[in-house]
Amino acid sequence: xxxxxxxxxxxxxxxxxxxxxxxxxxxxxxxxxxxxxxxxxxxxxxxxxxxxxxxxxxxxxxxxxxxxxxxxxxxxxxxxxxxxxxxxxxxxxxxxxxxxxxxxxxxxxxxx
Amino acid sequence: xxxxxxxxxxxxxxxxxxxxxxxxxxxxxxxxxxxxxxxxxxxxxxxxxxxxxxxxxxxxxxxxxxxxxxxxxxxxxxxxxxxxxxxxxxxxxxxxxxxxxxxxxxxxxxxxxx
Numbered sequence: 001x002x003x004x005x006x007x008x009x010x011x012x013x014x015x016x017x018x019x020x021x022x023x024x025x026x027x028x029x030x031x032x033x034x035x036x037x038x039x040x041x042x043x044x045x046x047x048x049x050x051x052x053x054x055x056x057x058x059x060x061x062x063x064x065x066x067x068x069x070x071x072x073x074x075x076x077x078x079x080x081x082x083x084x085x086x087x088x089x090x091x092x093x094x095x096x097x098x099x100x101x102x103x104x105x106x107x108x109x110x111x112x
Numbered sequence: 113x114x115x116x117x118x119x120x121x122x123x124x125x126x127x128x129x130x131x132x133x134x135x136x137x138x139x140x141x142x143x144x145x146x147x148x149x150x151x152x153x154x155x156x157x158x159x160x161x162x163x164x165x166x167x168x169x170x171x172x173x174x175x176x177x178x179x180x181x182x183x184x185x186x187x188x189x190x191x192x193x194x195x196x197x198x199x200x201x202x203x204x205x206x207x208x209x210x211x212x213x214x215x216x217x218x219x220x221x222x223x224x225x226x
Contacts (some may be wrong), residue, residue: 001156004154008119011124024152034212043116043205043216043219044155044203046213049212053215067133095211095212096210096211098143098157098160098210099168100157104153105154
């Protein structure tokens with residue numbers, strides 16, 4: 001069993017839709033949860049990160065962590081064609097590590 | 113400010129050949145990391161440099177992989193001899209410190225071993 005599971009998609013939605021991207025994980029010791037966005041032929045770039053359970057909002061993006069269910073989500077409101085990319089979740093045990101455990105990524109396509 | 117750059121962007125080689133990948137980090141970033149993504153799998157950590165020193169190479173798959181960072185600037189990752197299972201995308205990242213999410217990733221080198 002993988003430590004982090006992520007539906008690869010692709011996920012196609014119309015412009016303006018609310019998008020929900022999810023990851024499940026098996027290691028209950030994970031404390032830090034990150035979402036990366038990767039455009040085609042580019043490297044991953046950090047969107048946002050959260051610590052432990054709860055919600056965090058940044059503009060149109062909301063990250064949600066449910067540690068009891070070992071489930072994290074990224075919501076994108078008012079999705080735009082420019083949001084079309086692969087979204088990767090990543091997790092770590094501590095804040096000072098670079099050994100993130102990545103999900104395989106979900107491809108998202110927002111149709112104009 | 114220039115981002116992390118990697119060269120080449122693509123490489124196609126035959127099994128048994130040698131390939132050298134290069135990474136130029138963001139100027140002033142002491143920390144440099146190599147990651148790899150095999151097709152259909154997740155991105156996995158390979159190793160970490162602080163300046164010219166290898167701090168952690170626990171993710172290196174085997175001794176066919178050799179990473180160097182002479183002078184603490186750019187880094188190279190050599191695969192010799194390359195095997196079919198080495199195909200994938202090799203990412204380099206750099207950071208000024210080791211805080212959460214502080215790494216900047218390069219665009220990656222796509223390696224195909226035939």
